[in-house]
Amino acid sequence: MIDNRPLSPHLTIYKKVLTAFFSIFHxxxxxxxxxxxxxxxxxxxxxxLGPSYFxxxxxxxxxxxxxxxxxxxxxxxxYHLFNGVRYLFWTYGLGMQLxxxxxxxxxxxxxxxxxxxxxxLI
Amino acid sequence: xxxxYSTKWVLQRxxxxxxxxxxxxxxxxxxxxxxxQYEEIQLFFKxxxxxxxxxxxxxxxxxxxxxxxxxxxxxxxxxxxxQKICNNLIxxxxxxxxxxxxxxxxxxxxx
Numbered sequence: 063m064i065d066n067r068p069l070s071p072h073l074t075i076y077k078k079v080l081t082a083f084f085s086i087f088h089x090x091x092x093x094x095x096x097x098x099x100x101x102x103x104x105x106x107x108x109x110x111l112g113p114s115y116f117x118x119x120x121x122x123x124x125x126x127x128x129x130x131x132x133x134x135x136x137x138x139x140x141y142h143l144f145n146g147v148r149y150l151f152w153t154y155g156l157g158m159q160l161x162x163x164x165x166x167x168x169x170x171x172x173x174x175x176x177x178x179x180x181x182x183l184i
Numbered sequence: 185x186x187x188x189y190s191t192k193w194v195l196q197r198x199x200x201x202x203x204x205x206x207x208x209x210x211x212x213x214x215x216x217x218x219x220x221q222y223e224e225i226q227l228f229f230k231x232x233x234x235x236x237x238x239x240x241x242x243x244x245x246x247x248x249x250x251x252x253x254x255x256x257x258x259x260x261x262x263x264x265x266x267q268k269i270c271n272n273l274i275x276x277x278x279x280x281x282x283x284x285x286x287x288x289x290x291x292x293x294x295x
Contacts, residue, residue, distance in 0.1 A: 080288035089256055102280045103242065103288075109229070110288035113222045123218050132218070136211060143207055146200050153197060181211055 084167050088145045091138040098135055136181055141174040194250055199248040206241040229292040242285045250278045 076082065108115045111183055148166050151157045157166055217225065229235050257270045 089252075092249070092252045093256065096253055099242065099245050099249055100277065100281055103284045106229075106238075106288040106292075107284050109222070109225055110291040116222045116225070122223075132215070135279075136215070139207060139211055143204065147204065150197060150200065181215055184212065184215075 080167060081163055084145060084170070086148075088142060090140040094135075094138050095142055098138075133178065133182065137174060137177045140177045140181075141170065144170045144173050144177075192254070196248065196251045196255075199244050199251070202244050203241070203248060205235065206244065209237060210241055226292060229271055229289065233291070235289050235293055239286060239289050243282065246278050246281055246285075259280075 105119060108119050148157070148170060151166075157163065213228075220228070229238070253274050254271055257267055257274075261267045261270060
């Protein structure tokens with residue numbers, strides 16, 4: 063029975079709506095951040111190994127590509143965080159009216175960019 | 185360790201709640217880490233407070249990631265056999281990463 067259970071989401075049969083994109087993007091950022099957490103572990107491991115290994119990271123961290131990736135990671139963290147808070151509200155049945163769902167979605171996009179810019183400017 | 189689905193669901197949300205302040209703390213530290221020299225980062229982790237927060241954040245983050253990835257696999261991977269392989273892989277990665285983080289932090293505190 064468990065083999066034949068319906069699997070979600072049936073992406074191809076539904077009309078593409080903005081709320082679905084918010085949900086899919088939450089999962090995509092979640093996977094990205096999971097990979098990021100492994101890289102953070104690798105970073106602390108390099109530090110623990112000693113200065114010569116740390117300077118290997120230092121050389122990479124000074125490149126523009128690294129800075130762009132770090133900025134995108136910041137965007138991903140803040141998006142996942144704010145959207146996660148939105149889901150926590152939904153857990154308690156709050157903010158689930160269609161109009162509120164859309165407006166909170168737009169608010170999350172705004173807050174994501176705002177928080178990322180503030181984090182990089184400070 | 186086997187959990188039922190409701191335990192996983194609650195654990196996912198509880199870890200999310202703990203991650204909210206910890207993420208803010210780390211992200212603001214993380215950006216300044218770019219400019220830190222080795223000695224400065226070593227000094228940062230010499231502080232028990234910073235090490236405790238970092239280790240706590242990483243443990244909670246890895247549990248949260250593991251639960252999230254398992255949910256995604258359950259939703260998108262059709263084959264039960266493949267699901268088991270993926271879940272085992274996630275468990276292995278989580279354990280190795282945890283060992284790496286805890287070992288590294290202890291080494292940084294001791295030295």
